[in-house]
Amino acid sequence: MKVIKLITGFCIFCSSAFAQDDGNLMNQLENNSNKTVYTTATFKSTRIIHGHSVENIGKGVLDVRILHRFAPLNTGIYNFFGLDQASMRMGFDYGITKNIMVGIGHSTWQKTYDALIKVKILRQSTGAINMPVTLSWVSTFATRTDLARRDTSGDRIKISFGDRTSFAHQLLIGRKFSERFSLQLMPTFVHHHNKQDSINTYTQDKDNIKAGLKRKNTVALGIGGRLKISKRVSINAEYYYQLPDAKPDIYFNSLAVGVDIETGGHVFQLHLTNSNGMTEKSFITDTDDKWTRGYIRFGFNLSRVFNIGKH
Amino acid sequence: MKKIIILVLILCSVYVNCTAQVFFTKNGMISFFSSAPIENIKADNNQVISIINTTTGEIQFSLLINAFHFKKSLMEEHFNENYMESKKYPKATFKGKIVDLSKVNFKTDGTYPVTVAGDLTIHGITNKITSTGTISVTGGVISVSSKFRVKLSDYKIDIPKIVKDNIAKVVEVTVSCSYDKKNN
Numbered sequence: 001m002k003v004i005k006l007i008t009g010f011c012i013f014c015s016s017a018f019a020q021d022d023g024n025l026m027n028q029l030e031n032n033s034n035k036t037v038y039t040t041a042t043f044k045s046t047r048i049i050h051g052h053s054v055e056n057i058g059k060g061v062l063d064v065r066i067l068h069r070f071a072p073l074n075t076g077i078y079n080f081f082g083l084d085q086a087s088m089r090m091g092f093d094y095g096i097t098k099n100i101m102v103g104i105g106h107s108t109w110q111k112t113y114d115a116l117i118k119v120k121i122l123r124q125s126t127g128a129i130n131m132p133v134t135l136s137w138v139s140t141f142a143t144r145t146d147l148a149r150r151d152t153s154g155d156r157i158k159i160s161f162g163d164r165t166s167f168a169h170q171l172l173i174g175r176k177f178s179e180r181f182s183l184q185l186m187p188t189f190v191h192h193h194n195k196q197d198s199i200n201t202y203t204q205d206k207d208n209i210k211a212g213l214k215r216k217n218t219v220a221l222g223i224g225g226r227l228k229i230s231k232r233v234s235i236n237a238e239y240y241y242q243l244p245d246a247k248p249d250i251y252f253n254s255l256a257v258g259v260d261i262e263t264g265g266h267v268f269q270l271h272l273t274n275s276n277g278m279t280e281k282s283f284i285t286d287t288d289d290k291w292t293r294g295y296i297r298f299g300f301n302l303s304r305v306f307n308i309g310k311h
Numbered sequence: 312m313k314k315i316i317i318l319v320l321i322l323c324s325v326y327v328n329c330t331a332q333v334f335f336t337k338n339g340m341i342s343f344f345s346s347a348p349i350e351n352i353k354a355d356n357n358q359v360i361s362i363i364n365t366t367t368g369e370i371q372f373s374l375l376i377n378a379f380h381f382k383k384s385l386m387e388e389h390f391n392e393n394y395m396e397s398k399k400y401p402k403a404t405f406k407g408k409i410v411d412l413s414k415v416n417f418k419t420d421g422t423y424p425v426t427v428a429g430d431l432t433i434h435g436i437t438n439k440i441t442s443t444g445t446i447s448v449t450g451g452v453i454s455v456s457s458k459f460r461v462k463l464s465d466y467k468i469d470i471p472k473i474v475k476d477n478i479a480k481v482v483e484v485t486v487s488c489s490y491d492k493k494n495n
Contacts, residue, residue: 025493026371029335029360037377041392058384098384179398231393232471262393264474265385307383 039124042134042176043184045267045303046093046101046118048224049238049256050275050283054134054174054184056101056120060309063093065105067278069299072289082297089114089278095309107278110144114279124175136172141165142279167191168280170222179228186222188240190285218285219243226260234260236269240284252290254283256299269301332365332417334453339488341374343461345479352386352478354379361488363453368412370427370455372405372486394468400435407440415446422447427457433466444486454489 043053046063057063067089071082079085091105091114099120106113122135143165167190174184224238240254258271274291275283289295339359345352359374376397381387391397407429409415415423428441444457462481463470470478 025333025335025362026360026373029337029362030373032337035358035375040377041388061384231396263471264389264477305385 034128036125036127036129039126039134039176042124042174042182043226043236044234044260044262045269045301047269047301048184048226048236049258049269049271049273049301050254050278051186051222051224051238051240051280052116052118052136052138052170052172053224054120054136054172056099056118056136057093057095057305058307059095059098060307061095062306062308063095063103064304064306065089065091065093066302067091067299069109069273069276069278069297072295072297074294074296087276087278105279107282109277109282111146112142112144112277112279112282114140114142116140132175134172134174134176136174138170138172138280140168140170140280142168142281166281168284170280181225181227183225184223186224186240188218188220188222188280188284190218190220190281192216192218192281192285216246218246220284222284232262236260236271242285247285250288251285252287254287255291265305267301267303269303271299271301272296273299333362333493334365334490335362335493336360336488336490339372339486341372341484341486343379343482343484345482347475347477347479349476352381354381354387354390356380359486359488361455361490362493363455363490365415365417365453368409370405370407370409370429372488374403375401376403377401394470395434400433403431403433405429405431405440409446410441415448417448417453420448420450431461433461434468436466438465451492452489455486456488457486459484459486 041055043055045053046055046057047053047065069087071079071085073081075082075085087107087109089105089107089109091103093101093103093116095101101118103116103118104114105116116138118136118138120134120136122131122133124134125131143161145164168188169191170186170188172184172186174182176182220240220242222238222240224236226234226236228234235257236259237257238255242251242253252274254273254275256271256273256275258269258273261268261270273283274289274295274297275287276297277283277286337360338357339361340355340357341359342353342355356374356379358378359372361370361372363370376395377391379387379390381390407427410426410428412425415425423446424443425446426441426443428439430437431440440459442457442459444455447454447456460481461484463478464480470480
């Protein structure tokens with residue numbers, strides 16, 4: 001009796017396994033090809049607002065970036081709410097591979113030259129490889145060349161290259177939680193070589209205070225995120241908290257909120273911020289006003305990509 | 312009793328051999344081409360899954376949208392993010408039948424023009440389509456090729472005005488698959 005049952009069972013198995021309809025076969029084929037699906041477009045741009053996002057530009061892609069930060073809105077109608085005074089950074093980023101990008105730039109503020117390298121270490125993925133976050137490393141170098149400074153008695157101060165130069169290193173940990181929402185944490189280390197700290201170029205009285213300041217290292221933690229409100233528009237926010245022990249009272253934490261608008265090869269990033277600088281060292285450690293005092297600046301980043309490399 | 316079991320097994324396998332004439336591929340190729348005033352765009356997908364049943368004439372295709380590869384990486388990102396919404400609609404499928412199956416002799420080498428009709432699903436929208444193509448048999452290997460046009464608006468793929476000169480309203484899809492016999 002058992003044997004008959006077995007045979008019947010086997011027959012049923014045979015007919016269902018072999019004489020399966022094409023739909024089942026299709027499913028089988030699809031399920032067998034269990035591939036790793038990498039998350040793309042955690043952010044629209046390589047920058048959240050001021051700082052880097054986990055995104056890299058593609059291999060052989062040149063990203064031309066024109067950044068502006070205007071004077072604070074509370075400078076009033078005479079200053080056209082800040083728009084009369086613009087601070088600019090022009091930058092060129094290039095993708096060496098899909099995981100390594102380098103860039104150079106120049107900012108009007110403190111006549112700074114900067115360079116960067118960003119390396120993607122892990123990619124968020126599902127499927128065969130399951131990875132909850134994207135991990136990137138970015139190091140930036142900045143050196144200021146505004147040498148024509150005078151001390152309180154009016155004499156020129158000559159500062160050596162080493163003293164004008166600073167480095168910032170960041171680990172970027174980003175996760176795309178859903179199609180709309182992405183979040184990123186940025187533990188940051190800034191090394192200031194300049195013994196005399198930066199001078200804010202437009203407030204004379206602060207110069208004197210800052211001239212006596214000495215800072216060597218700053219540790220900060222950044223948090224940034226984006227919320228997509230349509231296919232091509234997202235709202236972004238970014239905040240950098242500096243650990244208080246290395247932060248002089250005259251500096252504040254950088255907070256920015258903005259909108260990304262993407263059209264084809266362009267990304268427009270419009271934002272409000274209390275930071276003037278556009279290099280990591282500048283906006284993370286040299287933000288010299290705060291939102292609550294009304295020192296809010298309008299700014300924008302323009303990005304245009306060109307495919308120049310071979311594939 | 313053993314004999315019976317063996318007999319059943321043989322019967323089963325015979326049954327299988329005469330009914331399921333199914334051929335399949337996991338690395339078929341489907342590409343599309345968009346020709347617009349400003350630029351031409353081409354993308355290839357060489358991980359297409361397809362099966363063809365030579366007895367019933369049923370033919371099916373399935374592919375993952377994010378397996379289409381472009382020359383420009385940003386284009387690939389926009390294709391997935393903005394146009395195809397590949398997270399929401401990861402697959403495109405076709406389920407259809409060879410209308411004039413009798414014209415094809417799968418046992419004899421040759422090239423046979425055929426017409427295929429069925430349901431094409433892209434971006435979550437299903438439309439009935441009919442297309443011509445060829446089936447060629449060379450030394451027992453079956454290959455299928457076809458070229459047809461897909462109107463983007465039929466599948467609710469929106470093209471914003473700002474890029475209307477970059478992306479064609481109708482794209483040309485090229486199919487090229489060669490099949491292995493399904494071993495039971």
